[in-house]
Amino acid sequence: MNRVITIGTRGSELALWQANYIKDRLAEINVQAQLKIIKTQGDNILNLRLDKLEGKGFFTKELEEHLLDGSIDLAVHSHKDLPTVNPPGLMIAAVSDREDPSEVILILKDCVDSSKKLSVKHNGIVGTSSNRRQSQLLAVRPDLEFENLRGNVNTRIQKLRDEKYDAIIMAKAGISRLNLDLSEFYIEEIEPTAEMVPAPAQGVLAVQIRESDTALYQVLQQIHNATVAEQIGVERKVLNLFDGGCHMPLGCYCKQDEEGVFHVWTTKADNQNDFPDRLYVNAPTSEGLAEHILQKFDVANRKLPKKVFISRELSEHSYFARALSKHNIEIDARSLIRTVPTIHKLDSYVFKQVDWVFFSSKNGIEYFFSLDPLLPKDVKFGVVGRGSEDALRALGKTVSFIGESSDTAEISEEFAAVANGSTVLFPLAKDSLRSIRKSLSEDTKIIELVIYETILEEDVEPTYADVLVFTSPSNVDAYFADNLLEPGQQIVAIGKSTGQKFDEMGVKYILPASPDEIGLAEVVFGIDV
Incomplete structure (x- = not known):
């Protein structure tokens, strides 16, 4: 292409980075480009919450007008800011690679409480203008309490420096692109499948052009990421089908695994103070996936379970209990096992050279620390599941590795990647599975410490719940020693180790995406009875 391409962009530092990124990508394919800065309505209106502006054209309208009148050739947008329908005459010709779509919480260091989930102190004030993030x-x-936060990335960070908030939450992509020094803050990252599902298309840039500019369209296919386009196409279609715009407390994140299976996490609330519904689904194709997700959220026209059994005790404040109570689902929560300690004193010399301590359960954490172990100051902790992370946080411990998959084989491989060649202590139950240690290399020193024993309850009462959730293999053994599965009852196994029990029984079961209460809530919300 011989002509010089004019790129329209907003004037913020992040917008300029994004425009220059596309300019550099064009240069790689020998296409010259220049920037034209355009002020938008969203840059001028600073008194409204950001989520009231996103998706309504406040950050894009003027850029699109310049495209239509021919004064620029293309516009670069943060894809999540765009309405799901293009104005007549315009199209998205290319999308970028996806930056990490995680969220980050920046916390003033004197407002950190590492014993709390997400590390913000009790009753902390968090700056955000996103209903999605707040819900x-x-x-x-x-x-937590919330206050409105507007401005470009640097302005928001300066407001935190000025102590207008105890913490602020932002997209990791924007911070990463600007390569900012944030060492003065405590930073907590939230992965897109954990406590915070990102906005549709978060971390992706959209290149918008005139539909009539077929020559430029063909050129842009050389920098277009078709794989990312298919994934965010699911997310954006979910947003479009809900017809709520970006002010809706809606998060949607889609990714493909190595086998090509699409995994989608969706969260939706009625408003920023409403407890959100969360759903996880997977499918071999993206076709019809957004429509399927929409149908699952239409709770008025489908039958959710009336009663759910779960094989653990729950507090009224548990995520799982609140997620089910929102839909008046009765909960039968009772553990079918009890545990007793097997040792009451430790020889501390054993732990002097330990690099890692790995826990597979909250019981292991409780019994281990009740023994007052003396550990090296630089010891690292690994866990299976966010519930175990929370248990360690409550003891003031920082977790360096969290296994979030329901497949212990995957967790084993991920842990081996960071722990091979070190010394790892495994506090565990008598006769427990040794799943996590299987991928560790021969030069890794393994110390096993049996600290408690699991005892199955006898004469377990049956449940007539629609859904039975089992949280350990021992609970499966305890229940089915005395009971049979009733017709129509559906089974959820918290992980593959628990699921193996049902494989042996020839019983079908559902696995959550993550072995924690959020993962279990996602599964139960998706079940029709």
Whole structure:
């Protein structure tokens, strides 16, 4: 292409980075480009919450007008800011690679409480203008307070420096692109499948052009990421089908695994203070996936379970209990096992050279620390599941590795990647599975410490719940020693180790995406009875 392409962009530092990124990508394919800065209505209106502006054209309208009148050739947008329908005459010709779509919480260091989930102090004030972020944060931290936060990335960070908030939450992509020094803050990252599902298309840039500019369209296919386009196409279609715009407390994140299976997490609330519904689904194709997700959220026209059994005790404040109570689902929560300690004193010399301590359960954490172990100051902790992370946080411990998959084989491989060649202590139950240690290399020193024993309860009462959730293999053994599965009852196994029990029985079961209460809530919400 011989002509010089004019790129329209907003004037913020992040917008300029994004425009220059596309300019550089064009240069790689020998296409010259220049920037033209355009002020938008969203840059001028600073008194409204950001989520009231996103998706309504406040950050895009003027850029699109310049495209239509021919004064620019293309516009670069943060894809999540765009309405799901293009103005007549315009199209998205290319999308970028996807930056990490995680969220980050920046916390003033004197407002950190590492014993709390997400590390913000009790009753902390968090700056955000996103209904989506607020609803999800309140679901895991109902004590937090929220204040409006507007401005570009640097302006928001300066407001935190000025102590207008105790913490602020932002997209990791924007911070990463600007390569900012944030060492003065405590930073907590929230992965897109954990407590915070990102906005549709978060971390992706959209290149918008005139539909009539077929020559430029063909050129842009050389920098277009078709794989990302298919994934965010699911997310954007979910947003479009809900017809709520970006002010809706809606998060949607789609990714493909190595086998090509699409995995989608969706969260939706009625407003920023409403407890959100969360759903996880997977499918071999993206076709019809958004429509399927929409149908699952139409709770008025489908039958959710009336009663759910879960093989653990729950507090009224548990995420799982609140997620089910929102839909008046009765909960039969009772553990079918009890545990007793097997040792009452430790020889501390054993732990002097330990690099890692790995826990597979909250019981292991409780019994281990009740023994007052003396550990090296630089010891690292690994866990299976966010529930175990929370248990360690409550003891003031920082977790360096969290296994979030329901497949212990995957967790084993991920842990081996960071722990091979070190010394790892495994506090565990008598006769427990040794799943996590299987991928560790021969030069890794393994110390096993049996600290408690699991005892199955006898004469377990049956449940007539629609859904039975089992949280350990021992609970499966205890229940089915005395009971049979009733017709129509559906089974959820928290992980593959628990699921193996049902494989042996020839019983079908559902696995959550993550072995924690959020993962279990996602599964139960998706079940029709």
